[in-house]
Amino acid sequence: MKDQICYDDYQKTASWLLSQTQHRPKVAIICGSGLGMLADALKCQDSFPYSDIPGFPQSTVQGHAGRLVFGELKGKTCVCMQGRFHMYEGHSLCKTTFPVRVFKLLGVETLIVTNAAGSLADNYQVGDIMIIKDHINFPGLAGLNPLNGPNDDKFGPRFPPMSGVYDKDLRKIAFDLCKSMGVSQFVQEGVYCMVGGPNFESIAEARLLHRLGVDAVGMSTAPEVVVATHCGMRVFGLSLITNKVVKSYDDTESVNHEAVLEVSKLRSQTLKMLVTELVSRMDINNNTG
Numbered sequence: 246m247k248d249q250i251c252y253d254d255y256q257k258t259a260s261w262l263l264s265q266t267q268h269r270p271k272v273a274i275i276c277g278s279g280l281g282m283l284a285d286a287l288k289c290q291d292s293f294p295y296s297d298i299p300g301f302p303q304s305t306v307q308g309h310a311g312r313l314v315f316g317e318l319k320g321k322t323c324v325c326m327q328g329r330f331h332m333y334e335g336h337s338l339c340k341t342t343f344p345v346r347v348f349k350l351l352g353v354e355t356l357i358v359t360n361a362a363g364s365l366a367d368n369y370q371v372g373d374i375m376i377i378k379d380h381i382n383f384p385g386l387a388g389l390n391p392l393n394g395p396n397d398d399k400f401g402p403r404f405p406p407m408s409g410v411y412d413k414d415l416r417k418i419a420f421d422l423c424k425s426m427g428v429s430q431f432v433q434e435g436v437y438c439m440v441g442g443p444n445f446e447s448i449a450e451a452r453l454l455h456r457l458g459v460d461a462v463g464m465s466t467a468p469e470v471v472v473a474t475h476c477g478m479r480v481f482g483l484s485l486i487t488n489k490v491v492k493s494y495d496d497t498e499s500v501n502h503e504a505v506l507e508v509s510k511l512r513s514q515t516l517k518m519l520v521t522e523l524v525s526r527m528d529i530n531n532n533t534g
């Protein structure tokens with residue numbers, strides 16, 4: 246795929262998908278590392294390997310199957326990415342966020358992002374679920390932004406605000422759901438920070454992030470949220486805390502991707518139930534647009 250992507254490219258992919266499925270999703274879900282099982286909850290599935298979808302990038306990371314799944318969650322039509330694209334795989338940021346604009350053209354109004362992340366907050370435990378309140382987009386602050394280049398006004402404005410993008414109402418619904426599911430003891434709310442990866446953080450970097458007020462760190466999500474916000478989507482985000490980021494020179498532990506995938510498995514049922522119930526309570530109408 247070429248680096249500069251234009252409206253027609255997104256449109257071609259969206260038109261192809263609309264010709265292949267009867268589903269007309271209003272909600273899109275992006276599954277983080279090891280969280281592809283979220284798609285299992287969809288009923289009446291139509292699924293497409295990324296390699297079959299014209300214009301789609303390919304997944305290269307273990308724990309990211311590389312399939313787009315359409316289906317119904319409690320009567321609400323959704324599309325789910327089993328596998329996302331990361332900057333460290335060598336994709337440009339417009340490629341990592343390509344699906345988000347395609348979803349917009351499919352009629353998606355709400356984006357749910359999920360990810361695996363390491364915790365910096367001292368009170369977080371491995372296995373905690375963090376409802377994302379805000380993000381720090383480190384690559385973005387350094388000039389690596391998916392919105393770089395000529396602005397396409399058909400999607401959104403040149404200078405989109407990024408305050409209050411993680412929808413307050415959806416966060417409240419998610420909290421209430423966690424209470425009623427009896428899992429609120431391991432649910433947090435906090436700030437996610439995206440770093441470029443693919444290496445995990447050095448101790449000095451971890452300490453820097455901790456001082457900056459970061460609660461959880463990962464290698465994705467922020468560019469997708471920036472692009473979704475730019476084109477007017479509502480956003481909800483969840484981080485699964487798969488490891489504590491090493492902050493002490495006395496600590497002999499270290500993190501690896503296999504451990505990240507193991508913890509993702511541990512919370513798969515809870516996350517599936519939370520996302521399903523959240524979607525079922527969303528104020529969306531399948532029959533419009």
Ligand SMILES: O=P(O)(O)O[C@@H]1C[C@H](O)[C@@H](CO)O1
Pocket residue numbers: 276277278306329331359360361362442463464465466501502505
């Ligand atoms: O796709 P996500 O952000 O869930 O993936 C995280 C960050 C790295 O890609 C990988 C590290 O284990 O998991």
